Amino acid sequence: MIHLEQVRKSYRQGEREVLACAVERLDIARGEQVALVGRSGTGKTTLLHILAGILRPDQGVVEVVGQRLDRLSEAARDRHRGRHIGMVYQTFNLLQPFTALENVLLGALFGRGAGGDAPQRAEALLAKVGLGERMHHRPSELSVGQVQRVAICRALINDPELVLMDEPLGNQDRATGSQVLGDLLQMAADSGKTVVMVTHDPDSATRMQRTVDLAELRPAAAVGGAR
Ligand SMILES: Nc1ncnc2c1ncn2[C@@H]1O[C@H](COP(=O)(O)OP(=O)(O)O)[C@@H](O)[C@H]1O
Numbered sequence: 001m002i003h004l005e006q007v008r009k010s011y012r013q014g015e016r017e018v019l020a021c022a023v024e025r026l027d028i029a030r031g032e033q034v035a036l037v038g039r040s041g042t043g044k045t046t047l048l049h050i051l052a053g054i055l056r057p058d059q060g061v062v063e064v065v066g067q068r069l070d071r072l073s074e075a076a077r078d079r080h081r082g083r084h085i086g087m088v089y090q091t092f093n094l095l096q097p098f099t100a101l102e103n104v105l106l107g108a109l110f111g112r113g114a115g116g117d118a119p120q121r122a123e124a125l126l127a128k129v130g131l132g133e134r135m136h137h138r139p140s141e142l143s144v145g146q147v148q149r150v151a152i153c154r155a156l157i158n159d160p161e162l163v164l165m166d167e168p169l170g171n172q173d174r175a176t177g178s179q180v181l182g183d184l185l186q187m188a189a190d191s192g193k194t195v196v197m198v199t200h201d202p203d204s205a206t207r208m209q210r211t212v213d214l215a216e217l218r219p220a221a222a223v224g225g226a227r
Pocket residue numbers: 011012013018019020021038039040041042043044045046047
């Protein structure tokens with residue numbers, strides 16, 4: 001499902017080149033539920049965006065759901081993401097003028113879930129995460145935790161093979177977060193989805209089948225960060 005080799009991504013910050021993400025090798029099998037853990041600033045978001053095809057690495061092999069993303073154009077990566085990947089962004093990226101239901105449906109526009117039953121599936125997903133009474137509210141009328149659950153529904157509307165989540169539960173109270181993650185992992189397991197979650201929170205990481213420490217993926221030469 002995921003195969004990375006010798007991946008590096010740097011950012012230029014003024015005069016400095018900052019090595020944001022370096023992965024010697026990472027393999028994740030179909031159906032696995034994996035937590036990628038690391039402290040803030042260790043490149044978790046950068047890595048997740050590389051897996052989603054939002055960012056292209058400076059070098060290395062990035063194979064995700066059968067495609068070499070490092071070789072595809074931005075437009076082709078966007079298409080691939082729409083077809084195969086559901087993404088829950090750290091900052092959610094919901095569109096403010098639209099209701100919860102419309103935001104979930106917008107996810108279907110860019111994917112394969114745009115069939116005639118999309119509204120029913122969107123409503124069912126929202127009901128499942130406890131937002132049955134809130135689907136006609138806009139993001140500004142929802143709590144942060146509720147907005148996050150809408151973002152999770154939007155990621156699932158296309159029934160993706162791979163779900164990527166960036167610190168998805170950081171804004172939920174413990175009980176709600178635990179339940180939302182539990183529901184998501186159960187839905188994923190039932191339909192054979194692969195789930196990759198990045199987090200700095202060891203507690204939510206223990207809910208996954210496998211935990212990978214980003215620091216341990218770094219090639220020896222890159223330990224210590226920027227070069
Ligand atoms: N767009 C950017 N421009 C410059 N530096 C960036 C950019 N995005 C992230 N970085 C830097 O890359 C490193 C990793 O960032 P990030 O992937 O967001 O880490 P994490 O998600 O683990 O907190 C940090 O040092 C951060 O400052």
